[in-house]
Each structure stands twice: as structure tokens, then as C-alpha cells.
Amino acid sequence: MTTMTTMRELHTRLKHLFPLGELSEQRPDLAFVTVPAEFLRPSLLHLRDREGYTHLVLLTAVDWLEEGRFQLTYLLSKRTLGQDIGLRVMIPRDGATMASAHDIWPTAATYQRELREMFGIDFPGSPRVDEDFILEGWIDIPPYRRDFDTLKYAQENYSQRPGRETRDPATHMQQQLYPDGRQG
């Protein structure tokens, strides 16, 4: 039985229980599936207790500013079979909040602290989620959001030393390949 069919079988089994999206297989041992927000905790518990995906590898967020949503990715791993499944949850950008998973995996509390600080996604009930984690004395919007311009912030807030030139390779190659100014 190849790992690809095992992932598909897992998907079929889970689809009977939860309204999942399509399974997108990235590799034979890695697949992503979209889960609605209210079914996240039951599916995490089911995957951990019944299916053997006991290791929470990663909990991260992607900012889809154009669509006005955050994508939370929970990556779970089953070491005995060497397979990973990624659960994608889409939540709205304004007032972003998600149920906390810290009682399922204690390490989720750390990931959730970072997401709260860097993206502004709230996880009510997570221990010490409001404390400063990485940044100290930060007074702007959460920095990993797409609408935060890091270059502008750096130029306004830190004094620069004059005389820096930037040779941007894209501009340089553009001038070399298309000297008459075409975009190429």
C-alpha cells in the first residue's frame, strides 16, 4: 500500500466525519486539506487520538491580504508512517481569533503567543498569550501583516548612515538585457 493511497484513504475516512475540503497532495508523504474553523478542534483531537498524528510540527499563519483572510496552518505528523498532514483554516482578517489548542499540545501555546504578537490573531485562553514574546515595546501594527511596510518603518525610525547604494539585481539585469527600456 503506497503512502499516497494511505493519505487518500485517510481523507476519505475524515470526510465522513467532518466537512473537509479537497485534499491537495504536495508529495506522497505531505498533503494539505482545508477545514472550517468550527471543526478544527474536533479534527485535531481525532487525528491525534484515533489516527496517530501525535506530533504538532508547526502552527503558522499566512496573510492573504487580497482576500481579506488569514490562513492558519496546523501541520501534524505521524512519525511511524512518515506522513504529514496540514490542516488549513481560513479566518477573517478583522478581529481574527481562533480556538486555542494548548490543551491538546502544550507547545501550541508558544506558537499561539507568536501569532498573537506578529499577526494579531487572538487565541483566548492560551496561557500568557498577551505577554510580549519577541518584540519589546512595539507600538505599531503587528509586523508580519502584509500591510506593514518594514522598509518604510526602518527608514523613519532608525537613523541611517548616508552613502549607501543598492545594486538591485533585477534592475541591473533589466538594464543589461533590455537597454532600450522594455520590461522583458
Next chain:
Amino acid sequence: MSMKPELMKRMVKGPDGVEFEVEPLRDYYCEAPPTVMPAAYSKIVEDLFNWARSESIWILGFGTGCGAIEMRPLMTPRFDAYRYGIQWRPTPRQANLFVISGYLSTKTLKRAIRSYEQMQNPKYVIGLGSCTINGGMYWDSYNTIKRLDDYLPVDLYITGCMPRPEALLAGFQDMKKLIRAGKGEGANQYAENFAWYKANQKRVIHDWDMPDYNW
């Protein structure tokens, strides 16, 4: 920003039940700003002092950034900084050279300032790597400072990303020449332009919750 609560004046009850008043700023911190240290009374004595200072530079062992990884090989027999009288000291009280090894995030800058102010005069600062000069590779980062000499008085820069131990040793040789020529005046510069340095520091560190001058 207000001070931390443990720095405020308050009543404390000891384990034996007796209550007494504690004022940490007065008890533990020095209120006077740093003063300019004058040179010795005659040039020969000052030259002797400078020679002695240059021959026993003790580095504060605070690896503030990437460059700290090339400081460790310096203290091993292969590159051997000890033969130049250069040692690592863990506490700022016993150090007189602060090597800012690389970029400084604002969080580390606060601790670096505090460590620098706890060192005793005469003290010197070396900026290691290109991040201290103009921000280096993190020139567009929102958390690192771009120019070190706005916040601390720098005596020497060693370029590279990162500099080899031999480059560090060459930098130390240059530092020695600087000190012997009487130009290692970073601490006096800090004392003279204290208000300017403090203003720069406070502009970048938004939660200034400690006294202005530490010891």
C-alpha cells in the same frame, strides 16, 4: 513609559514580619550622570597609563549578535588572543572593551546600553561587522538599529560579514595603537554628549522603564 513596579518606592514586609521602606533607585542606582575623566597631570604619565591600558584589554563576554561565534576561536590556542593580554570577562565591572558583535535588536540594545554604562572608565567600544556600520544585511528590518554610533560611542569598526579571527586580531592591534595615541576617548565623548545619546536611545527604545544612568 513608567518604571517597573519593583523600582518604585514601596513598603515591604520581611519574612520575620517587620515592615520597612525600600527605595530602589536611591539604594541601588547612582543618580549622577557620567562625568568626563580628565587626562593625567603630565603627558608622560598619561602615555604610561595608555600603554598599560592598551596592553591589557579585557573584553566583555556579551555576544550580542552573529559575530560572537568568531570570538570563541579567538580564545583558543590557534588564534590566541591571550598573548595580547586580551581576555573574556563575564561581568561588565571587570571589562573595558565592549565588542558589539553584529546587529543589535532594540531589545538587546537596551541591555547593551546598560552593560556599557556599568563598565568603568576608560572603556572602549568596537563595532564588529557591517551591521554596526550601516545596518548590513538587515537594512530594511524593523527591529535592528542601523547606525551604532548614534547610541554608543564607537572607537573602531571591523568590517566583514563576518570578520575572520585574524581580522579581529588586526582590529585589536589597531585599537591598541589608537589607545596609545590617546584617542580612545569614547567614554568621555559619551559623558560630554550624554543628552544627545540618551535622546537617540529613547527614540528607538519605546519602553524605557529603567533609570537614565545605571551605576
Next chain:
Amino acid sequence: MNFFAPDRSQYPATKTDGTLDIDLNSGKYLKLWQGPNHPGITGNMSVELTVCGDEVVEGRTHVGYLHRGFEKLMERRTFIQCFPIVCRICVPEPDFNEYCYAAAVEELAGIQSPERANWIRALILEMGRINSYLMYLGGQAGALGQGVIGQWTTYVRDLMLDRFEELTGARIYHMFILPGGVRDGLPEGFEQRMEVTLREIENTLKDVYDVMFCNAVFKKRTVGLGYIDPALLDSYGVTGPNARAAGVAKDVRRDQPYLVYPDLDFAPVIGQDSDIYTRADVRRRDLLMSVDLIRQILARMPRNGPVMAETPSVLHWQIPRGETYIRGECSRGEYGYYLVTDGSGYPRRVNVRGPSYTHAMALLERMIVNVNISDVAALMVSLHTYPPEIER
């Protein structure tokens, strides 16, 4: 080893939500910051300890001193501009960043790196692993007061850095593994010089074993201390030698092989009692296994072949929308890169998952309770955490 049994009635009771009830004004507790400027810390993080007498009651890890905002910076750089910056995320062992990033970009772009490049990549990763373990051994002994071992291991690490310099051109930040392959092949005579270096490393490790692992003081201070329960490994995300010392053979090179590891003969090194001594021993044996792996790689590598695949020009390189996760086994545990692309020439999101993220925060805060102050440094070093990968 406890020579006295502490009076438990002094310790605070936990409240219902799990937090402790510590009254700092009562004079029984003291807050000690084992802060960023401390010789007993690996790197630049701090542990805020609340101690009662000589024993730690609560610990909190503070990170963020090395935060540069890499993930944000990488969104502003094209795929090929990201690779010089990526190796600076983990300072002492930079090659894993390069490999995981390159493999993630290749997978999403559909580029296959050539066979010889994979062998050279595995060689570099193993060399980096040896360097990291040597630094760890020096740090572990140094945390207990044995400074000599740090001098020896840093010296042989310098010899290995010489090999790196010969191969890649730089000592610390190599920038050698890029999407598409590696930058160049091996220089003339590299195998002979590498064999000399490996023999030097093995000789030094014999001395290190005699002086450190057979040392009565080291044994007394580390055996039985810092126990990680094997049942907690998955819920706390423990990977790498920390997990293998607890008897669980968790090695990404064996579980989900990447690069050329299916062609090499090795077995994960495991230990039984998961205390500080066993973790140090597992790492030492893993180091010797890496030396053997380098010999195998150099013997089995194809002699000629391209080292770099064709990659699109920087003006036109756009990767269609997708996401992937690439993992590797670095010396501290499982290292992973999660890359999301959106069809433009810039990555949408790069998330670096360093092993110290789980070891230094949740695990350390749990393990540090009831530890003597003088053993805190030894415990922290035995988890082999490097702070830059926690806060990137």
C-alpha cells in the same frame, strides 16, 4: 542528587488554572535573571527564575534578543535574493537553512537538483553537524566548569572550518547550497585533507571521552538529572538527540529520508536513560557516526557530473501558487521550512521551524522546576538550544 529533602510546605500551591501562587513581597522568593549576558547561556536568551532558597520554583524563557524579522525580510526579496540571508537564521549551523530553503523552492518550482549536488549537499550537512556537536560538547563541559574541553573542541572545529573554507570560500556563512544545486564541486585533494581532519577529530574525541565522560564529577552532576519522560516527547514536540536519548529512535534521516541518506549505511543512535549524561553521550556517538558518514559520502560520491541545474533568470522566475514543508535532521532536532508561494516572484510566506522553538520554551519551563540554581546552566545546554532560530 539531593542530599537533603526540601521542606515542601514552603512551596506554593498551584491554582486551578495551573499558575503558581508566588508572593514576591513575602521575602521567601527571589527573582533571578539568568539573562542575556551570562556565560551559562547558549547564545542570547534569558531565563527568568523564581527561586526559593536554592531551588528553582518557576522559570520563564525570554527570547527576542536576536529578532531581525527574517520572515518579513524574505517577503521583500526574490527567491534568489533570499538565499544569502537564510543562512544567518541559525548562526552556529547555517547549512540546514540553506538546504531546507533550496529544497522547498525546488519542489515548488519543479526543479530537480543533480545527483552530484545532492551528494555534496549531504557532505556539507554532515560537516555542519560535526561542527555543531563539537561546540555543544565544549558548552556542556564548560557549563559544569570544565573549560579545557571547550578549548579542544573549538580547535578541531576550526580545522573543520578550514575544510569549509576550502570548499565554499567562507568559514561561517557558506551560502553554498542554492535552489538548483550547489555552487561548485570539490577542490583537488579535498578527500585527503578531509581524512586528516577526521582523524584529528577522532583523536580529540578519545581524549574528550576520557576527560569528560569518565570524569567522576561530571557523572555525579549529570547522571539522573534533567529527565525527559518518553511519554511527553510528542506532546512537547521533542525531536533529535533529546528524544533519542529517551529511547525513541526519532531520526528524520531514517524516518523520512532525504537527499542521499537511503544510500548510506547508518542507524540512529539511541540511549536509554534520558538524563543529561545520556544526551551528551548520544551526541558524542552521533558525532562519530557523522564522521563515518562523511567517509561513506566521499567514497560513494560520483566523480563527475553537473552540480547545478538550470534555473530561470532572476527577472522571470515566478513560482506558481503552492505550499510545502521540507524537514531535515539537524544536530538539535527536526528543522523545517514551510514555504508558501503565490505566483509572483517573491515568496508569500516563509516560516522557519527550528528545533529549539519547542525545546527552549515549553519543555525547558517544565523541566526547570525543582532544579538547583547551579544546575540550570547544565540543563539548558543539554537541550542544545540556539536562540536565533527561536525568534529568527
